[in-house]
Amino acid sequence: MSTKRTGAQIFLDCLEREGVQHIFGYPGGAVIDIYDELTRRPHIKHYLVRHEQAAVHAADGYARASNKVGVALVTSGPGATNTVTGIASAYMDSIPIVVFSGQVPTHLIGNDAFQEVDIVGITRPCTKHNYLVTDIKHLARTIHEAFYIARSGRPGPVLVDLPKNVQQASIVPEPLDPKEIRIPSYQPTVHANPRQVRRALDLILQAKQPVLYTGGGIIHSNASEELLKFAEALQIPVTSTLMGLGGFPGIHPLWMGMLGMHGTYCANMAVANSDVLIAVGARFDDRVTGRLDAFAPHAKIIHIDIDPSSISKNVVVDIPIVGDCRDALHQLNNLLKKEEPRDWAALREEWLGRIREWDRKHPLKYKKSKEVIKPQFVVEKLWEVTGGDAYITTEVGQNQMWAAQFFKFKRARQFMTSGGLGAMGYGFPAAMGVQVAKPDAIVIDIAGDGSILMNIQELITVVENNLPVKIAILNNAYLGMVRQWQQLLYDKRYSATDLSAQPDFVKVAEAFGAVGFRATKPEEVEPVIRKAMEIKRPVIMDFVVDREECVMPMVPPGKATHEMLLA
Amino acid sequence: MEAKKNRRHTISVWVDNQPGVLSRVTGLFSGRGFNIESLCVAETMDPATSRITLVTSGDEQIIEQIIKQLRKLINTQKVVDLSELDHVEREMAMVRVKAEDKSRAEVLRIADIFRCRVVDVSPTTYTLEITGNHEKIQAVLSLLKSHGILDIVRSGTLAIQRAKKE
Numbered sequence: 001m002s003t004k005r006t007g008a009q010i011f012l013d014c015l016e017r018e019g020v021q022h023i024f025g026y027p028g029g030a031v032i033d034i035y036d037e038l039t040r041r042p043h044i045k046h047y048l049v050r051h052e053q054a055a056v057h058a059a060d061g062y063a064r065a066s067n068k069v070g071v072a073l074v075t076s077g078p079g080a081t082n083t084v085t086g087i088a089s090a091y092m093d094s095i096p097i098v099v100f101s102g103q104v105p106t107h108l109i110g111n112d113a114f115q116e117v118d119i120v121g122i123t124r125p126c127t128k129h130n131y132l133v134t135d136i137k138h139l140a141r142t143i144h145e146a147f148y149i150a151r152s153g154r155p156g157p158v159l160v161d162l163p164k165n166v167q168q169a170s171i172v173p174e175p176l177d178p179k180e181i182r183i184p185s186y187q188p189t190v191h192a193n194p195r196q197v198r199r200a201l202d203l204i205l206q207a208k209q210p211v212l213y214t215g216g217g218i219i220h221s222n223a224s225e226e227l228l229k230f231a232e233a234l235q236i237p238v239t240s241t242l243m244g245l246g247g248f249p250g251i252h253p254l255w256m257g258m259l260g261m262h263g264t265y266c267a268n269m270a271v272a273n274s275d276v277l278i279a280v281g282a283r284f285d286d287r288v289t290g291r292l293d294a295f296a297p298h299a300k301i302i303h304i305d306i307d308p309s310s311i312s313k314n315v316v317v318d319i320p321i322v323g324d325c326r327d328a329l330h331q332l333n334n335l336l337k338k339e340e341p342r343d344w345a346a347l348r349e350e351w352l353g354r355i356r357e358w359d360r361k362h363p364l365k366y367k368k369s370k371e372v373i374k375p376q377f378v379v380e381k382l383w384e385v386t387g388g389d390a391y392i393t394t395e396v397g398q399n400q401m402w403a404a405q406f407f408k409f410k411r412a413r414q415f416m417t418s419g420g421l422g423a424m425g426y427g428f429p430a431a432m433g434v435q436v437a438k439p440d441a442i443v444i445d446i447a448g449d450g451s452i453l454m455n456i457q458e459l460i461t462v463v464e465n466n467l468p469v470k471i472a473i474l475n476n477a478y479l480g481m482v483r484q485w486q487q488l489l490y491d492k493r494y495s496a497t498d499l500s501a502q503p504d505f506v507k508v509a510e511a512f513g514a515v516g517f518r519a520t521k522p523e524e525v526e527p528v529i530r531k532a533m534e535i536k537r538p539v540i541m542d543f544v545v546d547r548e549e550c551v552m553p554m555v556p557p558g559k560a561t562h563e564m565l566l567a
Numbered sequence: 568m569e570a571k572k573n574r575r576h577t578i579s580v581w582v583d584n585q586p587g588v589l590s591r592v593t594g595l596f597s598g599r600g601f602n603i604e605s606l607c608v609a610e611t612m613d614p615a616t617s618r619i620t621l622v623t624s625g626d627e628q629i630i631e632q633i634i635k636q637l638r639k640l641i642n643t644q645k646v647v648d649l650s651e652l653d654h655v656e657r658e659m660a661m662v663r664v665k666a667e668d669k670s671r672a673e674v675l676r677i678a679d680i681f682r683c684r685v686v687d688v689s690p691t692t693y694t695l696e697i698t699g700n701h702e703k704i705q706a707v708l709s710l711l712k713s714h715g716i717l718d719i720v721r722s723g724t725l726a727i728q729r730a731k732k733e
Contacts, residue, residue: 120587308638309639
């Protein structure tokens with residue numbers, strides 16, 4: 001083992017040690033040595049994207065679907081700057097990815113060299129951590145630290161900047177076991193404090209109108225089973241944020257649907273009337289809370305989160321619990337076993353009855369039509385035809401909200417969306433990443449006609465690699481969500497939101513070598529979906545939908561959740 | 568709503584002594600809209616560690632958030648809010664004051680009262696070194712102002728916890 005290895009070799013050795021099988025990337029002068037070495041690594045499959053932003057979103061989708069760390073590899077300068085949106089999105093949504101960027105040789109750094117950019121400086125505020133490796137001696141350790149940081153604690157993106165001369169230098173590497181990586185100044189609290197957990201349970205046991213408000217933390221910590229057990233044991237109704245969808249079964253009697261700006265009436269009313277609100281792995285985002293002082297005004301709040309800085313950031317909580325959601329819920333379930341059994345179904349009858357009543361009064365609904373395709377109808381049909389099993393990614397805007405409302409997710413890691421950053425162009429490349437992680441699954445990007453054009457170039461990537469991703473465009477020839485705000489809040493002044501000038505999406509699909517279908521009438525929707533699902537190739541389904549349909553209910557920005565507009 | 572009380576806090580942060588770490592700290596403040604009133608950084612006895620003393624202000628919730636965000640940085644080893652503890656604070660200033668004819672003696676008298684040191688002399692000026700807490704330095708400066716301050720440089724606050732008394 002005492003032979004010399006180049007930086008490029010050490011880099012790929014490290015990736016292999018981390019168990020990386022798939023990377024998404026785009027080559028260039030500053031990473032050409034790594035790409036050269038890649039030709040000798042049959043165990044790592046590289047997917048050549050057509051824009052670096054897509055590489056990062058794909059790594060993000062891959063990470064969410066597979067529960068592994070996603071990897072992207074790009075060159076210096078513009079290659080690196082193109083990753084920023086993808087990194088920022090992964091940061092907001094706490095997704096474990098590592099982005100490797102090439103950099104000009106160390107002696108040229110700071111000289112405004114060709115394709116030089118200070119990507120470590122640029123991504124400092126949108127990564128969990130980042131590194132510039134200036135010495136090959138630190139290369140291996142840095143790479144393993146990057147993976148460790150990305151996946152541990154509150155997960156997040158890490159960027160490692162690799163100067164070209166570091167890739168080209170060679171040393172005799174010291175043996176290094178990635179499992180041995182410890183960073184003294186970084187010790188996330190995983191185990192929740194048992195005393196706090198006890199206090200929380202005592203409060204929950206006294207609650208008359210408790211609500212579980214769950215978020216992405218349920219997914220990241222694989223806590224779904226513990227959550228289900230806990231909710232069922234105490235008959236506590238569950239709502240979740242956009243990021244938490246799938247963490248609790250979407251067809252369970254205790255499920256109330258998503259809360260917040262486009263949440264269900266019953267979920268928002270339940271939170272507003274709750275006496276104990278149990279937030280698990282959620283962060284009281286403004287899209288969830290609406291006007292802060294009117295959010296859960298009567299509730300004592302318990303907040304479980306692995307990131308101490310999420311606790312009491314927006315809302316001051318009564319019982320903070322720092323730790324992994326699964327660990328905390330597991331402890332709660334264990335404590336519960338020792339409690340005297342009570343008939344919780346009977347004790348909750350009144351509270352759950354009120355919630356059912358709210359739901360009966362204002363369920364999620366839309367005006368059905370025989371003439372024009374309703375976008376919600378398309379999502380319902382996608383759910384029906386795939387038996388609710390498909391992996392769903394979304395773009396951002398109305399398509400995203402309709403997917404969240406009308407696709408009833410069965411399980412965690414089934415739904416991928418750019419929740420925090422709201423990056424249009426996320427869904428398609430993310431779907432590509434999901435399909436790589438789950439080659440035999442049906443993966444559908446629910447898209448809008450605006451968003452899909454932001455990364456449409458990836459059609460060639462999915463065609464080239466036989467990734468049979470399906471794209472369902474809810475085509476209303478508008479930037480629908482912005483138009484909806486203009487329609488409802490700006491007296492219908494549609495400024496820069498009319499997308500009537502658009503390509504023929506069926507021909508676009510065909511031009512790239514994919515398959516394209518169009519549906520313009522409601523009765524065509526199901527046949528198009530069925531055909532698309534049977535074809536083992538990438539398919540665009542262009543659903544020409546009702547132009548002025550709005551996402552309802554809606555809590556207008558800055559309003560309290562009980563002031564929501566209803567359908 | 569009751570106005571939230573803003574208080575001045577002096578916070579010590581032990582960080583890895585590496586390039587870019589200071590920018591992570593200052594970037595955190597600007598990016599999240601926290602304010603920094605002053606900042607001092609230098610190596611500790613262990614050259615791998617730097618100690619930052621920073622002064623900021625905000626209500627309780629903001630200060631709690633600042634401390635948590637600082638702790639969240641991977642390169643941060645320890646954060647202590649000294650304002651919650653018995654501690655000593657010092658700042659330093661160097662001031663060049665006009666000192667001609669009869670004001671020459673007066674400037675020296677002020678320097679003497681506040682135990683300033685004269686670090687440079689010219690026929691028409693004195694340069695004084697002042698150390699003390701924030702309030703003392705403000706007091707000296709306001710007295711010297713009427714004589715004419717030609718140049719001034721001030722450090723941020725340094726602070727250290729007092730030893731336990733037993």
